[in-house]
Amino acid sequence: MIKFDFFLNTNKMAKRFSITYIFTGLLGVIFLDKFIKIYLENNSISLNSIFTFNIFFIISTGIIIYLTINHMQKVIKNVEEAYNDLKEKDRLAPYEFALDHSVDEIHWFTLEGKFIYVNESTCKKDGYTKEEFENMYLEDIDPNFTRQTSPICMNEIKNTPNWRIESTHRRKDGSVYPVEVSGHAFTYNGKEYICAFARDMTQRIKNRNKITTMNEELQKSLKEKEILLKEIHHRVKNNMEIISSLLNMQAYKSDDKKFKDSMKESRSKIHAMALVHEFLYLGENLAYINVNEYIEKLLEDIKELYISQNTHITIDLNLDVMEFSINRCIQVGMLLHELCVNALKYAFKEDRDNLLCVHMKLIEDKIHIKIRDNGDGLKNINSLEKSDSIGMQLVHSIVDFQLHGTIEFKNNKGLECNIIFPKKEIK
Known part of the structure; x- marks a missing residue:
């Protein structure tokens, strides 16, 4: 119904319909007029003639109506097709616009x-x-x-x-x-x-090549800086070894046993710090040190320096895998050095089996260090808190002011020291 109304309301279609109707009607009238004249000239009017004329009139009118309607059906079909094409084009217009204006x-x-x-x-x-x-x-x-x-x-x-x-x-x-x-x-x-x-991809490849070149230059620069830093740590370690050798020469020239022992302890402390720099320039990471390997090497060096061949010692080493920065590694290294040296010097004897336990565990966000020997222990544990020795003052200073932790001494089948400090470094 909508399409038919559309057809009737179109001026062009009305003209076509009128012209077609008039043209077909005129042809029909002319043809009918000729036919009647010919018929009347050859026949007289009778009832049969009127009946025949009426039949002919109906047939000719039906033919005219058929031709007119058939033509209009074709016109309507063409109009519908044109309308559908126009509607389809209108529907696709936004998509065609988007496709044609796409960057891709x-x-x-x-x-x-x-x-x-x-x-x-x-x-x-x-x-x-x-x-x-x-x-x-x-x-x-x-x-x-x-x-x-x-x-x-x-x-x-x-x-x-x-x-x-x-x-x-x-x-x-x-x-x-x-x-x-x-x-x-x-x-x-x-x-x-x-x-x-x-x-x-022209611009993208240019950018990619530019970034690749920049990364290569940065990698090269980084490699140069790593080599330079390793060289610095190597020289620091060598300089510390030179200082250690100078102290050894001073001790060698002196006959004072107490002086010799002091020089020996100083050399050992210097070696503990030099060992950190050695691990840095030999390792893959210049920011962090595998503290497990460092402590193992530190205890071996201390044992070799302070224990005679006649003294038997077993080291119970139980360490969680951790990495420390250079500052923390030196702090922990100095603590272990001082406490282990004290155990080797005062707790162990040649005529028995000696045991040194060094445990380091990560529990939640705290690091727990336990150092225990199987010596005779101390009768007055509180004396360690008030000791005026340089070594114990160094231990308390590192724990309190650098590690921001706590330290506790107690007798447990020997002397046991427990140190607890935060995993996260406090600057």
């Missing part, structure tokens, strides 16, 4: 790789017109494909979700530029097609 190149292919549609961006990039593309195939703009491999590529796109490759396109003038292409299959009017999106 958009191509529609048959499964044989023949172009059936390209947008304006494709024409501008490749230099061909849309009419030229109608007779072109994929290999005409992509030198990486041939007439044999193009259908293979189309079927691969059809059977691969999120298909994507990096390729090249060749312009009409012969120049080539890199593209990233993604593709999907779709069905339209019962036929399968491929829709491909190509994006120019």
Whole structure:
């Protein structure tokens, strides 16, 4: 009903209808008039003649009506088709606008790789017109494909979700530029097609190459700085060893045993700090040290320096795997050095089995260090809190003011020291 009203309300269709009706009617009247004249000239009027005339009139009028209606049906059909085409174009207009103004190149292919549609961006990039593309195939703009491999590529796109490759396109003038292409299959009017999106990668590759060059330069600069830092740590360690040698020479020239022992302890402390720098320049990481390996090496060096061959000692080493910064490693190293040296000097004897326990555990956000020997212990534990020895003052100073932790001494089948401090370094 809507389409018929549309037809009746159209001026052009009304003119066509009127002209067709008048033309058909005039032809019918002329033909009927001729027929009546011929009939009257050859026949007299009778009832049978009137009956025959009426039948002829009805037949001729029916023919006129049939021709008129048949013509109008064709007109209405044409109007409907034109209306549907116009409506379809109006519906697709926004999509065509979006496709033509897309930055990416958009191509529609048959499964044989023949172009059936390209947008304006494709024409501008490749230099061909849309009419030229109608007779072109994929290999005409992509030198990486041939007439044999193009259908293979189309079927691969059809059977691969999120298909994507990096390729090249060749312009009409012969120049080539890199593209990233993604593709999907779709069905339209019962036929399968491929829709491909190509994006120019020229600027992206320039940026990628620029970033790669910058990264290479940064890596080179970083490597140079790592070598320089390792060299600095190596020289610091060597300088500490020189100081240690100087102290050893001073001790060698003196006959005072107390002085010799003091020089020996100073050398040992210096060695504990030099060992940190040695681990830094020999290791892979210049910021952190594997504290487990450092403590093992530190205890071996202390044992070699203070224990005679006649003294048997077992070291119970139980350490969680941790990494310390250079500052914390020196702090913990000085603590262990002082407390272990005291155990080796005062708790162990040659005529029995000696045991030194060094445990370091990470419990929640706290680090727990336990150092215990199997000596005779101390009768007055509180004396360690008020000791005026340089070693004990150093221990308390490191725990209180550098590690921000607590320290406790107690007798437990020997002397036991427990130190607890936060895992996170407080600056």
